[in-house]
Amino acid sequence: MSLETQAKPPVSFSFTWQRLRTAWFPVWVVLRREIKDTLRDWRIIVPIIILVIGFPFLAVLAANQGLAFVNQYGASLIMERLLPFLMLVVGFFPSSFSLVIALETFVGEKERRSLESLLATPLTDLQLYTGKLLAATTPPVLASYLGMVTYLLLMGFTLNWWPPLSLLLVSMTLSTTQSLVMVSGAVIVSCQSTSVRAANLLASFIIIPMAFLLQVEASLLLFADYTMLWLIALCLVIVNVLLIRLGIRLFNREHLLGRDIDELNLRRGLRVFWEAAWPRNGLKALYTREIPAIIRGMRPELLITVAVILVGGIGAGVWGIRNFPLPVQAFSLADIQNLESIGSMVTQTGLLKSFTPWAIFFNNVRSLFIAALLALISMGILALLLLLAPVAIIVYVVGQIGGIGFNPGLFLAVTVLPHGIVELPAAILATAQAMRMGDIMLSPPEKGGGIDGILREAGHFVKLFVSVVLPLLLLAAWIEARITPHLLLDFLGR
Amino acid sequence: MIEIEGLTKVFDGLMAVDDITLTVRPGEVMALLGPNGAGKTTTVRMLAAILKPTAGRARVAGYDVATQGHDVRRNVGMLTEAPGLYSRMTGREYLDFFGQLREIPTPERRTRIDELADWFKMTPVVNHGAVMDHRPEANHKNVLDRRLGEYSKGMAQKIALIRTLLHDPPVLLLDEPTSAMDPASARLVRDTITQLRNDAHRAIILCTHNLPEAEALADRIAIIRQGRIVEQDATPALKERLLGPPLMEIRLASPTQNGIIALVEHTIANSGAHIQDASDDWIRYSTPDPAVTNPALLQTLSASGVAVLTLSEVAQSLEAVYLRAVEGHA
Numbered sequence: 001m002s003l004e005t006q007a008k009p010p011v012s013f014s015f016t017w018q019r020l021r022t023a024w025f026p027v028w029v030v031l032r033r034e035i036k037d038t039l040r041d042w043r044i045i046v047p048i049i050i051l052v053i054g055f056p057f058l059a060v061l062a063a064n065q066g067l068a069f070v071n072q073y074g075a076s077l078i079m080e081r082l083l084p085f086l087m088l089v090v091g092f093f094p095s096s097f098s099l100v101i102a103l104e105t106f107v108g109e110k111e112r113r114s115l116e117s118l119l120a121t122p123l124t125d126l127q128l129y130t131g132k133l134l135a136a137t138t139p140p141v142l143a144s145y146l147g148m149v150t151y152l153l154l155m156g157f158t159l160n161w162w163p164p165l166s167l168l169l170v171s172m173t174l175s176t177t178q179s180l181v182m183v184s185g186a187v188i189v190s191c192q193s194t195s196v197r198a199a200n201l202l203a204s205f206i207i208i209p210m211a212f213l214l215q216v217e218a219s220l221l222l223f224a225d226y227t228m229l230w231l232i233a234l235c236l237v238i239v240n241v242l243l244i245r246l247g248i249r250l251f252n253r254e255h256l257l258g259r260d261i262d263e264l265n266l267r268r269g270l271r272v273f274w275e276a277a278w279p280r281n282g283l284k285a286l287y288t289r290e291i292p293a294i295i296r297g298m299r300p301e302l303l304i305t306v307a308v309i310l311v312g313g314i315g316a317g318v319w320g321i322r323n324f325p326l327p328v329q330a331f332s333l334a335d336i337q338n339l340e341s342i343g344s345m346v347t348q349t350g351l352l353k354s355f356t357p358w359a360i361f362f363n364n365v366r367s368l369f370i371a372a373l374l375a376l377i378s379m380g381i382l383a384l385l386l387l388l389a390p391v392a393i394i395v396y397v398v399g400q401i402g403g404i405g406f407n408p409g410l411f412l413a414v415t416v417l418p419h420g421i422v423e424l425p426a427a428i429l430a431t432a433q434a435m436r437m438g439d440i441m442l443s444p445p446e447k448g449g450g451i452d453g454i455l456r457e458a459g460h461f462v463k464l465f466v467s468v469v470l471p472l473l474l475l476a477a478w479i480e481a482r483i484t485p486h487l488l489l490d491f492l493g494r
Numbered sequence: 495m496i497e498i499e500g501l502t503k504v505f506d507g508l509m510a511v512d513d514i515t516l517t518v519r520p521g522e523v524m525a526l527l528g529p530n531g532a533g534k535t536t537t538v539r540m541l542a543a544i545l546k547p548t549a550g551r552a553r554v555a556g557y558d559v560a561t562q563g564h565d566v567r568r569n570v571g572m573l574t575e576a577p578g579l580y581s582r583m584t585g586r587e588y589l590d591f592f593g594q595l596r597e598i599p600t601p602e603r604r605t606r607i608d609e610l611a612d613w614f615k616m617t618p619v620v621n622h623g624a625v626m627d628h629r630p631e632a633n634h635k636n637v638l639d640r641r642l643g644e645y646s647k648g649m650a651q652k653i654a655l656i657r658t659l660l661h662d663p664p665v666l667l668l669d670e671p672t673s674a675m676d677p678a679s680a681r682l683v684r685d686t687i688t689q690l691r692n693d694a695h696r697a698i699i700l701c702t703h704n705l706p707e708a709e710a711l712a713d714r715i716a717i718i719r720q721g722r723i724v725e726q727d728a729t730p731a732l733k734e735r736l737l738g739p740p741l742m743e744i745r746l747a748s749p750t751q752n753g754i755i756a757l758v759e760h761t762i763a764n765s766g767a768h769i770q771d772a773s774d775d776w777i778r779y780s781t782p783d784p785a786v787t788n789p790a791l792l793q794t795l796s797a798s799g800v801a802v803l804t805l806s807e808v809a810q811s812l813e814a815v816y817l818r819a820v821e822g823h824a
Contacts, residue, residue, distance in 0.1 A: 029594045040582040114578035121595040122567045253544045
């Protein structure tokens with residue numbers, strides 16, 4: 001018996017190249033066919049050409065007119081900040097065609113019944129997905145670049161405005177990542193529908209968040225905050241990874257041909273919702289079995305929510321402290337003399353009509369319901385942002401308190417902890433379940449997704465909200481209105 | 495070549511295919527018959543490794559459909575129910591696209607496309623005022639270089655068939671291969687299927703609602719109802735099983751006389767046959783063994799001086815078999 005082991009042959013370059021070629025050649029074949037098909041469709045090409053060539057001219061014209069106007073009032077800064085935004089818009093419109101092309105490429109093929117013959121070839125699901133993903137992304141992204149270049153050249157030669165390289169790079173990155181998000185989102189939408197019409201209706205779940213994002217980007221460009229734009233691009237990359245991962249899972253032969261109709265059965269839907277929302281086995285079972293089961297089911301969302309609050313909320317708060325420190329006089333702690341003064345300070349902010357438990361309670365309930373609705377159209381992301389905002393504000397304020405000579409930890413313990421210890425878990429539970437509702441929309445029906453999945457999770461949301469979140473919010477509101485002010489007065493020594 | 499054992503597919507609690515077992519040998523055509531929604535397409539999709547079976551197993555061209563899907567798809571040519579063509583591509587581009595996906599080398603691919611186009615007589619449909627070129631190679635070139643969106647249904651079906659045969663697969667799964675075709679084209683396709691079976695010993699599964707076509711092409715027939723195979727055998731055996739023994743008709747030169755029917759009945763009774771119907775100059779009888787019954791009867795009649803005009807088997811259609819099978823299991 002020999003002790004010698006058989007040495008593995010070295011992996012040669014030609015072997016690796018052959019494997020790469022074998023894996024990527026079918027992708028290239030699909031990509032080439034899809035692009036050729038897109039370029040032959042005048043309904044897609046004509047608007048893109050108009051947007052690439054015509055729209056930059058309009059944008060430059062608007063920029064020239066705008067500059068001439070604002071210069072009269074010495075406010076040229078406004079227009080200078082709008083020029084990058086115009087570049088972003090010029091790039092965004094052609095790239096938005098990726099959504100149209102993607103829906104046509106994925107669900108259009110399903111509707112034309114040409115998909116089955118393609119699925120009968122040796123192509124792997126991943127090769128087909130990759131080919132189609134690239135085909136839907138490449139022409140709009142290239143058109144987007146071309147539009148931006150046209151705009152830049154026109155701006156350069158007419159106004160001698162050349163953007164900094166970082167701006168150009170971030171704009172191009174945003175355009176690419178946005179296109180990819182739209183395409184990878186469209187794949188998921190396409191997998192849930194059997195007709196282009198149905199897919200177009202579902203596509204609003206992609207368009208609405210993208211429109212929000214464009215507004216956020218516009219605001220950041222006005223502040224010339226390119227770092228935040230890079231952060232957004234990074235977030236888009238992460239979202240892309242998640243969507244592509246989900247898309248790969250959904251885009252499989254079994255799922256694509258397994259379902260035949262988009263059906264809305266109201267009676268069955270109501271039954272699914274009711275069964276999920278109503279405690280079936282009495283109060284004891286509700287709290288010992290049903291609620292724990294719901295919480296177990298949303299463990300990933302709970303983890304994400306807590307992580308985002310801790311990392312994002314604290315990070316955003318600390319970033320605010322470093323970049324926007326408040327002057328000492330901004331804190332009017334001297335005005336806080338008694339309970340009435342605390343109440344009037346709170347109501348002056350406009351957040352509450354009166355500083356009473358009920359007002360606080362209804363305000364929090366409203367916020368969490370809005371978060372749930374936003375979660376539905378944003379895969380849960382907007383619900384997280386809504387929860388992240390108050391956490392960031394608390395961190396920001398507590399951090400600033402240290403700057404005026406108070407103990408920040410003690411301040412936190414006095415003003416936030418008593419009610420926060422009850423309110424925060426309630427908010428986390430509601431947000432995580434809202435996020436789950438958003439997530440479940442994107443899951444295949446066989447994994448508990450689809451319309452039934454959304455209704456089931458909506459039912460769980462109601463059950464959790466009524467039986468756990470509402471009582472906790474009520475208790476938190478009472479503590480916040482009745483106990484926290486006393487503690488604050490003690491803390492301030494009054 | 496195709497071995498199916500207990501194949502089952504369940505969609506969301508709905509049993510689409512229920513415990514199917516059958517075998518198709520090389521050089522054999524098996525026709526799958528059944529009403530719409532019976533499970534034929536789902537079965538074919540599982541055999542093409544597009545859908546995974548919920549239970550059971552199937553081997554196609556020596557590969558397991560559940561675990562060796564890639565190899566199965568390399569060895570199967572599948573003609574789908576709808577041609578599903580890309581309307582903005584030309585016929586040649588379309589076939590070339592599938593040829594590339596099948597990894598057929600370029601020169602071979604081009605030759606094969608031309609050969610198959612010739613075989614399927616892809617003659618020009620419209621010429622839009624151009625001078626017609628009567629050379630065969632120019633003709634199919636004209637058609638193949640037209641956009642698929644301009645093709646008639648029959649031409650589209652031919653292109654889909656060429657796509658199916660492009661990589662010369664040993665197993666063919668054909669769903670309604672002659673649908674939308676004119677009689678001449680349908681005949682051409684039927685001849686092609688016969689030739690493919692005979693020349694290259696392919697295993698072919700044919701799903702069709704065209705019962706005469708199934709009878710003409712298939713060596714064996716499987717009838718599916720609600721996901722289950724309710725009957726499976728060669729056509730004559732199926733006919734005998736479901737419709738009874740062959741029905742013979744004897745026509746006499748002159749009207750039947752008294753005593754002839756009794757004579758016939760007496761003669762054929764020995765071989766287990768019996769009279770089904772009779773008229774002035776003809777008698778119909780069913781016999782489990784015509785080779786024994788018929789000569790004996792002819793001999794008796796001849797000896798009795800009864801002139802016989804013809805003795806033939808009454809054709810029993812596959813449609814009757816199909817309806818009996820489907821309704822009988824309802």
